[in-house]
Amino acid sequence: MKRSETQRNPGSLNQSKKNGILRYLQRDWQLYVLMFLPMLFILVFKFLPYSGLSIAFKDYKVAKGYAGSEWVGFSIFQKVFGKRDFGQAVGNTLLLNVLDLVFGFPMPIILALILNEIKNRYFKSVVQTLLYLPHFLSWVIIGGIGYSLFSVSSGVVNVLIQNAGNSPIPFLQDNTWWLISYVLIGVWQSMGWGTIIYLAAITGVNSELYEAARVDGAGRLKQCLHVTIPCIRSTIVTLLIMNLGKLMGGSFERIYALANAKATEYTTTIPVLVYRWGIESGKFSEATALGLFQSVIGLALVIGADYIAKRLGEDGLI
Amino acid sequence: MKKGKVWKRAAAFGLASVMAAGVLSGCGAKKEVSASTANDKKEGETNKTEEAKAETGSTEFTDYSKGFPEKVTIKIPVYDRGFEGWDPVNNYYTRWIQKEFGDKYNVTVQYVAINRQKEIADYMQMIAAGNAPDIIYHYDMPQAVNYNSEGAMQELNLEEMKYYAPDYLKKAEKTINTYGKLDEKNTFFFADRNPIYYNWVTLIRQDWLDQVGKEKPTTREELIEAAKAWKTAGLGKLGAQIVNKSYTYEYPFIGSSPDKKDLNQYLDLNVAPLTWNVTKDYLKAMNQDFNDGILDPEFYLNADDAAWKADFVAGNVGTYSFYISANTDVINSLKANDPKAEVSVISPSAQAPKGSHPYYYKYPPYGMVMGINSKTDEKQRAAVWMFLNWMSQPKNLFFLQNGAEGVNYTLDSDGIAVPVKDFKGESKLSNNNNKDYWCLVTEMTDYGNDEKNLKANIRLLAPAGYEDLVTQSYDYAKEVEQYGLISPIFTKSIESTGEYAADLTAMWQEFYVDMITCKPEELDAKYEKYSKEYLDNGYQEILDEKQKLVDSGDFIAQ
Numbered sequence: 001m002k003r004s005e006t007q008r009n010p011g012s013l014n015q016s017k018k019n020g021i022l023r024y025l026q027r028d029w030q031l032y033v034l035m036f037l038p039m040l041f042i043l044v045f046k047f048l049p050y051s052g053l054s055i056a057f058k059d060y061k062v063a064k065g066y067a068g069s070e071w072v073g074f075s076i077f078q079k080v081f082g083k084r085d086f087g088q089a090v091g092n093t094l095l096l097n098v099l100d101l102v103f104g105f106p107m108p109i110i111l112a113l114i115l116n117e118i119k120n121r122y123f124k125s126v127v128q129t130l131l132y133l134p135h136f137l138s139w140v141i142i143g144g145i146g147y148s149l150f151s152v153s154s155g156v157v158n159v160l161i162q163n164a165g166n167s168p169i170p171f172l173q174d175n176t177w178w179l180i181s182y183v184l185i186g187v188w189q190s191m192g193w194g195t196i197i198y199l200a201a202i203t204g205v206n207s208e209l210y211e212a213a214r215v216d217g218a219g220r221l222k223q224c225l226h227v228t229i230p231c232i233r234s235t236i237v238t239l240l241i242m243n244l245g246k247l248m249g250g251s252f253e254r255i256y257a258l259a260n261a262k263a264t265e266y267t268t269t270i271p272v273l274v275y276r277w278g279i280e281s282g283k284f285s286e287a288t289a290l291g292l293f294q295s296v297i298g299l300a301l302v303i304g305a306d307y308i309a310k311r312l313g314e315d316g317l318i
Numbered sequence: 319m320k321k322g323k324v325w326k327r328a329a330a331f332g333l334a335s336v337m338a339a340g341v342l343s344g345c346g347a348k349k350e351v352s353a354s355t356a357n358d359k360k361e362g363e364t365n366k367t368e369e370a371k372a373e374t375g376s377t378e379f380t381d382y383s384k385g386f387p388e389k390v391t392i393k394i395p396v397y398d399r400g401f402e403g404w405d406p407v408n409n410y411y412t413r414w415i416q417k418e419f420g421d422k423y424n425v426t427v428q429y430v431a432i433n434r435q436k437e438i439a440d441y442m443q444m445i446a447a448g449n450a451p452d453i454i455y456h457y458d459m460p461q462a463v464n465y466n467s468e469g470a471m472q473e474l475n476l477e478e479m480k481y482y483a484p485d486y487l488k489k490a491e492k493t494i495n496t497y498g499k500l501d502e503k504n505t506f507f508f509a510d511r512n513p514i515y516y517n518w519v520t521l522i523r524q525d526w527l528d529q530v531g532k533e534k535p536t537t538r539e540e541l542i543e544a545a546k547a548w549k550t551a552g553l554g555k556l557g558a559q560i561v562n563k564s565y566t567y568e569y570p571f572i573g574s575s576p577d578k579k580d581l582n583q584y585l586d587l588n589v590a591p592l593t594w595n596v597t598k599d600y601l602k603a604m605n606q607d608f609n610d611g612i613l614d615p616e617f618y619l620n621a622d623d624a625a626w627k628a629d630f631v632a633g634n635v636g637t638y639s640f641y642i643s644a645n646t647d648v649i650n651s652l653k654a655n656d657p658k659a660e661v662s663v664i665s666p667s668a669q670a671p672k673g674s675h676p677y678y679y680k681y682p683p684y685g686m687v688m689g690i691n692s693k694t695d696e697k698q699r700a701a702v703w704m705f706l707n708w709m710s711q712p713k714n715l716f717f718l719q720n721g722a723e724g725v726n727y728t729l730d731s732d733g734i735a736v737p738v739k740d741f742k743g744e745s746k747l748s749n750n751n752n753k754d755y756w757c758l759v760t761e762m763t764d765y766g767n768d769e770k771n772l773k774a775n776i777r778l779l780a781p782a783g784y785e786d787l788v789t790q791s792y793d794y795a796k797e798v799e800q801y802g803l804i805s806p807i808f809t810k811s812i813e814s815t816g817e818y819a820a821d822l823t824a825m826w827q828e829f830y831v832d833m834i835t836c837k838p839e840e841l842d843a844k845y846e847k848y849s850k851e852y853l854d855n856g857y858q859e860i861l862d863e864k865q866k867l868v869d870s871g872d873f874i875a876q
Contacts, residue, residue: 062446063469063692084855085821153616154634173616261560261618261831268824281820282442282468 056289108194131192143257175265245302393451398431462687471689482703509685510760516791523636524660545612557635559620570670585805665794680802685761818856
C-alpha cells in the first residue's frame with residue numbers, strides 16, 4: 001500500500017497534509033474497501049469476544065446471560081489456580097510447546113533452504129506439494145492414521161516390527177514414546193507449510209549478492225550460509241517472536257486426536273482443560289479464566305521476546 | 319519525515335477502524351434493542367402468570383382447543399444420531415406432525431436437532447444464546463438437575479398442565495408427583511417408562527466355544543475359562559471398551575448382600591465410585607484378565623461402541639455387548655468377514671464373579687426427564703402441553719411408532735404391527751423406529767401385556783433370522799430380574815457433582831486403565847494412592863454432600 005501511494009502520487013505529502021484524512025479516503029477508497037473485510041473479520045472474531053472475558057470475573061450462568069450473572073472478583077481465578085490439574089497443565093503446555101519450538105521451528109527453515117537448492121522445477125513442485133499436504137489434513141484424521149500405523153497390537157509399523165522378530169514399540173501408548181511421537185507427528189504436519197514464508201523471503205534476496213559471493217569463490221553451501229540465511233534473518237526473528245507467543249497455547253485438537261487413556265502424563269494441557277471445563281462440564285467462567293491466564297502469559301512472552309530482539313539489534317515485531 | 323509517515327499510517331488505520339466500527343455498532347445496537355424488548359416481554363409475562371396463579375379454578379387458562387388466534391411457534395428437541403439419509407428436523411414424520419397437529423391448532427412445530435454425542439454442549443450453547451428448545455431434556459436426572467441449576471428451566475404449574483394436557487398428565491402424574499419436585503418446586507415432567515432389559519445383549523462367538531469344546535458360560539469363572547481356552551487355541555480375546563461415562567461397570571461385583579448405605583453413596587451414573595471396595599474387586603478381576611492375556615489389550619482405545627464392534631467383526635475379540643435392534647449390521651458384517659462365525663447370547667450372570675449376584679442398573683420408573691425452558695412464554699407452554707397431549711393419543715403414538723398401516727406394517731391377529739421387510743418408501747421410520755420423536759411420551763412401545771410386548775419387540779429388536787437371540791436374552795433377563803438396583807435419586811441438586819464430575823472422569827480414566835494394565839503385584843499400592851488422590855480432588859466432597867442429603871431425607875431410593 002505504501003508503495004502504491006508513492007507511485008501514484010509522488011511528493012504529495014504537502015498536498016495531503018492540507019486536505020487531511022478525507023483525501024486519503026477519496027483517493028484510495030478501493031483500497032479501504034479491500035481492507036474492510038479483513039478488518040471486519042478481526043473486529044468480529046478477535047475484538048468483540050473480549051467483552052465475553054468478563055465472565056472470568058463472574059459466576060456465569062448461561063440462562064442469566066452476561067449481564068445477569070453475579071460479579072465475583074478474582075474468586076474464579078483462585079479456584080482455577082487451586083485445581084489439581086492446573087499446575088500439571090501449565091507444565092505440560094510449556095513442555096510440549098518448547099519441544100515443538102526446538103524441533104518444529106528450525107525444520108521449515110532447513111527445508112526451505114534445501115528446496116531452494118533444487119534446480120529441477122518439476123521435482124521441486126512435486127516435493128513441495130507432498131510437503132504441504134499434511135497441513136490440510138485435520139488432526140482427527142492424522143490421529144486415526146497415527147493409531148492405525150503405530151498402535152501396539154494392530155498398527156502397521158508394529159506388525160512389521162513384530163514380523164522382523166522384535167517386540168512392538170508402544171509409540172502412542174507409553175508416556176515417553178507418546179511425547180516423542182507427538183512432537184515428530186507435529187513437525188511432519190507443519191514443516192512443509194511453514195516453508196512457504198521462508199521461500200518467499202528467499203525469493204526476495206537480491207541476486208547480485210549471490211553473484212558477488214560467487215565471484216569471491218563461495219560454493220553453494222557458503223552462499224547459503226553467508227547470503228541466504230543473513231538475508232532472511234529478520235523473517236526468522238519475526239516468526240520466532242510470534243511463535244513464542246504460542247508457548248502457552250497449543251492445539252487442542254492435536255492432543256485430543258493423539259491422546260489415549262494409557263499415556264496421560266503429558267496430555268493435560270491448558271487447551272485440554274479449557275475444553276474439559278468449558279465444553280464438557282459447562283463451567284464457562286473457569287474455562288474463560290484459564291484462557292485469559294494463558295493469553296496474558298502469551299502476551300508477556302511476545303513483548304519480552306520483542307524487547308530482547310530489539311536489544312539485539314533486530315527489527316522486532318511491534 | 320519518519321514521524322509523519324507513522325502518523326499517516328495511524329490515521330489510515332483509524333479511518334478503517336471507524337468504518338468497520340460504524341457498521342458493527344449498527345448491528346450491535348439493533349441486537350440490544352431486540353434483547354431488551356424480549357426481556358421486557360418476559361417480565362411482563364411472568365407477572366401475568368403470577369396474577370393468573372393467584373386466581374383459582376380452570377377459568378384462569380385460555381381455551382385454545384379451537385387453535386391459537388395467532389401463530390405460535392414451539393421448538394421441540396430431537397436427538398440427531400447421525401442416521402444416514404435421515405434429516406431429523408425435516409422428514410415425513412415432522413411434516414406429518416405439522417399437518418396433523420400444527421396446522422390444526424395454528425402452531426408451528428419446529429424441531430431442533432441435538433447431537434446425541436455432545437448433547438450437553440449443544441444444549442448449553444443454545445441456552446446461552448437464548449434459543450434453546452421449549453423442552454429441555456436429558457435421559458438422566460443429574461444432568462437435568464444441572465440444566466435447572468443453570469437457570470434454564472421454569473417452575474411448572476400442574477393445574478395448567480392438567481388443563482391443556484389431561485391425558486398426558488394422567489400417565490405421568492405419579493412420576494411427576496414422586497420425582498418432579500426440585501427444591502420444593504415442580505420442575506420436571508416425565509415420559510412413561512415400562513423398561514425392558516433384554517435389548518441389552520452380550521454376543522459371544524458360539525463357533526469359538528464349540529471349537530474349544532466349552533459350554534456357554536453362565537458365570538464369570540466359566541467365561542474366563544472359555545477365554546483361556548480361546549487363547550490356547552489361538553482365537554480372540556474378551557472384548558471391552560473404555561469406561562468413562564454412565565458408570566455401571568461395578569454392578570456385577572456388588573456381592574450378595576450389599577449395604578444400603580453403600581448403595582446410596584456410591585451408585586452414580588455420573589461419577590465412578592473408585593473408592594468403593596466393589597470397584598477394587600472389579601479392577602482386580604480385570605487386571606487378572608489383562609495379565610492372563612485374555613482381555614483385549616487395547617480395550618482403552620475403544621472410545622465408542624463402533625470401535626468395539628469393529629474388533630468383534632474383525633474376529634479380534636469374541637464378545638460384544640450392545641443394544642440390539644433389527645437393523646444392526648454387526649452379525650451380517652461378522653458373517654461377511656468370517657462365514658463360519660456363529661453368535662449366541664450369554665446371560666448377564668456371566669459377568670458376575672462367584673459369590674456375587676448379577677446385579678444390574680435398573681431404570682428409574684420414568685423415561686425422558688424434561689423441563690420447560692425458562693424463556694418459554696405462556697402461549698408456547700400451552701402449545702407444548704397440547705402437543706404432548708396430542709402425541710399421547712394412542713392413534714397418533716402408534717402412527718409415530720409404526721408408520722402407516724398397509725405401508726410400513728401390517729397388523730397380525732394379535733393386533734401387533736408387523737413391519738414390512740426392508741421398507742424403503744417415503745414414510746420409512748428412522749433407524750430407531752422414530753424413538754427420538756415419541757420419547758417425549760413414552761420410552762417403549764406398549765401393547766398392554768408382557769407376552770404381546772415380547773412378540774412385538776422381537777420384530778423390532780431381532781435381525782431377520784436371529785429371533786432366538788432376543789428370546790434367549792428375554793429368558794436371561796427374567797432369570798436375573800430380581801437383581802435390578804435403582805441408584806438413589808436426589809431431590810436437590812448435588813452441587814459438588816457438577817463441580818468435579820468432569821475432572822474426576824479424567825482422573826478415573828487415567829487411574830483405572832493404569833490399574834488394569836499394571837502388574838498384579840502393583841495394584842494394591844496404586845489403588846491406595848489413586849483412591850487418596852481421587853478423594854482429595856472432589857470425590858470426598860461429593861460423598862459428604864450426598865450423605866447430607868441422605869441424612870436429611872432429600873432422596874428417593876427404591
